Amino acid sequence: MALNNIVLKELRKQKKLTQTELASKLNISQKSYSNWESGKAEPTLDNIIKLANILDTTTDELLGRQVNFGDKILNKKYKYDLSVLKESDIQKLYDLKMTLAFELLDESLEPAKLKVILMEKNKLDKDEELILDTILAEAKEFADDINEFYKFKKSNKKFKWPWQKNNNNLTTKDSNNIK
Incomplete structure (x- = not known):
């Protein structure tokens, strides 16, 4: 699971957040966050989800998936x-x-x-x-x-067509013969 650090940086800037501000929202150090943006380290899945919520995006986008x-x-x-x-x-x-x-x-x-x-x-x-x-x-x-x-x-319920009656084994073949 590789974070797209270019997208991360772009989204952070769109939200007008500094690295320090975003790191604070994640309860991590600015240095840890900086390492994500530079590609030196990867966030945990939990932090990727938090990033997606804070940056109003999807985890797929952060991971470079479409x-x-x-x-x-x-x-x-x-x-x-x-x-x-x-x-x-x-x-x-x-x-x-x-x-x-x-x-x-x-x-x-x-x-x-x-x-x-x-x-x-x-x-x-x-x-x-x-x-x-x-x-x-x-x-x-x-x-x-x-x-x-x-x-x-x-x-796991069984499907019944509208013409099928409850407690009856009426089938589509039988229903065609009813007059």
């Missing part, structure tokens, strides 16, 4: 190109919706909070806000469906 999802690259938390909101390119809007759905799989992240972050960072007008509302609603519905499926799969 997750491909459709045509989007998810390596910078909440840094999406929302210029597509006024375009008529259905594929780009769909890609944005799926990217946001991917973020909303984390059930602790509410669409309203994500919207505020995106509105502030992208200075959206009223038309773009309405489009974003729709995309976020659809993304949330999709994410909820995936989460429900995952919970169902973990529960």
Whole structure:
């Protein structure tokens, strides 16, 4: 697990933090932190997670990994190109919706909070806000469906089609013969 020290330094500077300030937030010495940024030492996994939270990024980005999802690259938390909101390119809007759905799989992240972050960072007008509302609603519905499926799969319950009755061994073949 190799920390991308160039990304670390860039993110620290974006947050307008000195090495000393960031080290203090991590409860480590400035020298220890400096060694991470220079590549002389590696932080523990616990410290990588803390860094990701403090620097508002992902552990993947800190480790130099990129997750491909459709045509989007998810390596910078909440840094999406929302210029597509006024375009008529259905594929780009769909890609944005799926990217946001991917973020909303984390059930602790509410669409309203994500919207505020995106509105502030992208200075959206009223038309773009309405489009974003729709995309976020659809993304949330999709994410909820995936989460429900995952919970169902973990529960080891047997799936029943809507036409299957409780306490009955009615199958799809049988249901086609009912008149």
